[in-house]
Amino acid sequence: MSEALFKTLQQAFEQNVMDIDTLKKEGRKAIGCYCLYSPVELIVAADAIPLPLCGTKNDPVSAAEEILPRNLCPLIKSSYGFAALDTCPFFRFSDMIVADTTCDGKKKMFELMQQYKEVHVLQLPQNQNTAISLEPWRKEVEGMKDRIEAVTGVTLTTEKINRAIDLLNRERDAKKAVMDLAQLKPSPIKGSEILTVLFKVGFLADKEKGIKLMNTIVNHFSEINDNKQSPYTDKTPRVLISGVPMGIGSDKVARILEEAGASVVGYENCTGYKQVFTVPQNDDPIDVLSRQYLSIPCSVMSPNQGRLDLLDDMINHFKVDGVVDLTWQACHTYNVESFSVEKWLNETKGLPMLHLETDYSDSDTEQLRVRIEAFLEML
Amino acid sequence: MRAAGIDIGSRSIELVVIEDSKVIEERQADTGFDPMAVAGDLISGVSYDHIVATGYGRNLFEIALDGKTVTEIKAHARGAQFLFPDADTVLDIGGQDSKVIKMNGQGQVIKFEMNDRCAAGTGKFLEIMARSLGFGIDDFGIEALKAARELSINSMCTVFAESEVTSLLARGKDRREIARGLHSSVVRRALSMLKRVSAEGAIVFSGGVANNPCMVRFLEQMTQRDIRVSDQPQMAGALGAALIAQDIMR
Numbered sequence: 308m309s310e311a312l313f314k315t316l317q318q319a320f321e322q323n324v325m326d327i328d329t330l331k332k333e334g335r336k337a338i339g340c341y342c343l344y345s346p347v348e349l350i351v352a353a354d355a356i357p358l359p360l361c362g363t364k365n366d367p368v369s370a371a372e373e374i375l376p377r378n379l380c381p382l383i384k385s386s387y388g389f390a391a392l393d394t395c396p397f398f399r400f401s402d403m404i405v406a407d408t409t410c411d412g413k414k415k416m417f418e419l420m421q422q423y424k425e426v427h428v429l430q431l432p433q434n435q436n437t438a439i440s441l442e443p444w445r446k447e448v449e450g451m452k453d454r455i456e457a458v459t460g461v462t463l464t465t466e467k468i469n470r471a472i473d474l475l476n477r478e479r480d481a482k483k484a485v486m487d488l489a490q491l492k493p494s495p496i497k498g499s500e501i502l503t504v505l506f507k508v509g510f511l512a513d514k515e516k517g518i519k520l521m522n523t524i525v526n527h528f529s530e531i532n533d534n535k536q537s538p539y540t541d542k543t544p545r546v547l548i549s550g551v552p553m554g555i556g557s558d559k560v561a562r563i564l565e566e567a568g569a570s571v572v573g574y575e576n577c578t579g580y581k582q583v584f585t586v587p588q589n590d591d592p593i594d595v596l597s598r599q600y601l602s603i604p605c606s607v608m609s610p611n612q613g614r615l616d617l618l619d620d621m622i623n624h625f626k627v628d629g630v631v632d633l634t635w636q637a638c639h640t641y642n643v644e645s646f647s648v649e650k651w652l653n654e655t656k657g658l659p660m661l662h663l664e665t666d667y668s669d670s671d672t673e674q675l676r677v678r679i680e681a682f683l684e685m686l
Numbered sequence: 687m688r689a690a691g692i693d694i695g696s697r698s699i700e701l702v703v704i705e706d707s708k709v710i711e712e713r714q715a716d717t718g719f720d721p722m723a724v725a726g727d728l729i730s731g732v733s734y735d736h737i738v739a740t741g742y743g744r745n746l747f748e749i750a751l752d753g754k755t756v757t758e759i760k761a762h763a764r765g766a767q768f769l770f771p772d773a774d775t776v777l778d779i780g781g782q783d784s785k786v787i788k789m790n791g792q793g794q795v796i797k798f799e800m801n802d803r804c805a806a807g808t809g810k811f812l813e814i815m816a817r818s819l820g821f822g823i824d825d826f827g828i829e830a831l832k833a834a835r836e837l838s839i840n841s842m843c844t845v846f847a848e849s850e851v852t853s854l855l856a857r858g859k860d861r862r863e864i865a866r867g868l869h870s871s872v873v874r875r876a877l878s879m880l881k882r883v884s885a886e887g888a889i890v891f892s893g894g895v896a897n898n899p900c901m902v903r904f905l906e907q908m909t910q911r912d913i914r915v916s917d918q919p920q921m922a923g924a925l926g927a928a929l930i931a932q933d934i935m936r
Contacts, residue, residue, distance in 0.1 A: 659796070671803075673742065674783075674802045674803070676745075677742070677758065677759070677802075678798075678800060680757045681758075681759035681760060681798060684757060684759070684795065685794070685795050
């Protein structure tokens with residue numbers, strides 16, 4: 308990425324915090340979210356500012372460990388630590404938080420988080436069979452709608468929700484375009500650059516601004532491709548990262564992969580390609596949203612065939628040579644699912660997989676490096 | 687043409703020089719606190735045309751001495767393939783980690799697993815336990831085999847196992863029986879990793895711990911598989927690196 312473009316991105320990120328501050332002073336509400344399962348459309352439809360919340364850095368982990376067990380997923384500890392220390396501006400801006408009972412660690416942590424902020428918890432079913440799970444999930448989504456209406460004083464009409472669906476569909480399309488750059492072989496964009504763009508743009512309260520910025524980024528890298536200025540060659544091993552979410556601060560595996568000479572071409576996770584979907588618009592947007600969000604293939608779902616389908620799709624389109632399956636320490640669902648994913652990759656796709664279990668700290672960097680370099684030697 | 691391989695491990699550094707696939711020189715030294723200085727001493731005065739480094743210190747070596755590097759996974763696989771061409775599985779237990787490697791028919795690594803999160807199940811563990819029991823590391827396995835039965839040790843954490851050993855000694859238990867129990871627990875730990883990576887066939891056992899006869903015996907008994915150990919199992923990584931250096935030259 309050119310320095311100028313990176314600067315624009317950084318400026319937008321910094322300006323964003325000031326913009327939100329101004330909007331808040333003008334009386335706009337802000338609602339924070341932790342998880343992809345929360346339908347952000349309802350927040351946008353109420354003209355509230357949707358805010359992703361911090362949870363990808365190691366700094367607040369030790370503070371969180373004063374309350375939470377050490378042997379807990381770093382994402383949960385980081386999220387809680389940011390809240391407890393009040394070091395996440397987006398958490399501070401939030402008038403309320405929407406959270407989901409994705410896993411046991413998170414749902415119990417959200418009980419403790421209530422002392423800092425109102426947390427509206429959605430009871431997420433853990434099975435995607437709509438005959439069983441759609442009705443209770445729809446009730447949760449309706450409950451979220453009611454709560455947002457109460458907090459913002461805005462009535463969420465079908466028209467308003469559909470407008471929000473349209474805006475967020477365009478945002479998802481723009482994110483997809485950024486990620487799809489890496490389908491090119493060799494990829495004009497590094498995996499770490501994709502991660503930076505998604506992370507920084509993800510915090511922008513002004514969605515239109517974010518979409519525009521991502522379009523500029525796509526044009527920039529398309530030019531790099533046209534001029535054959537990719538940092539890689541046809542021979543560079545192309546690695547897909549699968550598993551748990553990643554962001555700035557929890558990106559060490561992508562970084563080590565790149566240092567070891569790999570091209571990280573994609574992220575099959577909820578901070579990457581799991582965000583790529585289009586919500587249809589009709590006269591029952593709550594039903595549509597409930598169906599769409601319930602189908603997100605996180606490992607908390609059982610069974611979770613959708614993850615293999617998504618992997619299959621990505622492996623074919625991104626011309627993947629190997630998969631690194633990342634598990635945050637103590638994330639049982641991704642850790643256990645790793646076995647079935649590896650078996651499926653080996654037997655169905657003929658691809659090798661490297662399973663890595665780690666946390667946000669740098670203590671195991673060299674150990675990870677040996678595994679990653681040895682994995683690349685295999686490809 | 688002479689090819690050299692240097693394995694800069696956490697406990698020791700090995701150097702192997704080969705000519706036409708024949709070992710012409712072998713050297714070994716303790717890693718100490720300054721691995722680059724020890725590595726420098728080890729290669730000084732040795733003549734070679736090409737050198738490849740492996741082990742935890744490989745990247746430092748690459749910067750300091752302008753050599754090529756490979757991971758110890760690849761180096762051990764290459765060494766094992768050369769020493770025992772009919773085996774496709776390697777168990778390496780070194781000073782600070784242990785690993786299982788599975789190769790295809792061409793000697794290429796197709797799967798591996800490592801334990802390097804703690805000292806449990808490594809040479810370091812055996813070293814500390816031998817010291818607690820008053821055995822030299824070279825006699826530890828021999829003495830353990832002299833016991834008629836084993837006392838089971840429940841802790842795998844080095845620190846907790848040491849206190850368990852101390853309390854067994856305080857209860858007047860036989861130190862050889864304790865030693866036997868400790869060996870058995872290290873092998874059991876390696877077994878689960880072995881089963882995940884490789885289900886059958888002969889196993890090349892490498893790394894310094896493969897010099898321990900009790901480890902070899904127990905591994906054989908518990909896996910019911912052929913265990914192959916070379917004369918100098920601790921040199922396997924350096925030998926593999928030297929062979930890779932030779933492959934590159936050719």
